[in-house]
Amino acid sequence: MNCLEFRHACLTEPDNRDSEFHAHAETCRACQDFLVEQRQMEERLRRVLAVAPPAGLAGQIGRAPRPA
Numbered sequence: 528m529n530c531l532e533f534r535h536a537c538l539t540e541p542d543n544r545d546s547e548f549h550a551h552a553e554t555c556r557a558c559q560d561f562l563v564e565q566r567q568m569e570e571r572l573r574r575v576l577a578v579a580p581p582a583g584l585a586g587q588i589g590r591a592p593r594p595a
Contacts, residue, residue, distance in 0.1 A: 533558045541565045
């Protein structure tokens with residue numbers, strides 16, 4: 528696996544379990560750093576998306592006036 532293939536795999540599946548993926552990360556410092564950054568970004572995205580909707584929102588959906 529080369530660096531371009533690694534980064535593509537990392538962007539599409541940062542928790543990749545492929546042995547070739549991990550072997551490349553162990554031998555390439557730049558890709559190892561890229562993987563760490565990507566996993567940090569994924570974690571930040573998970574936290575941002577884990578926000579609960581405001582109370583009562585479900586009851587309000589569909590009640591908005593419809594344009595004429």
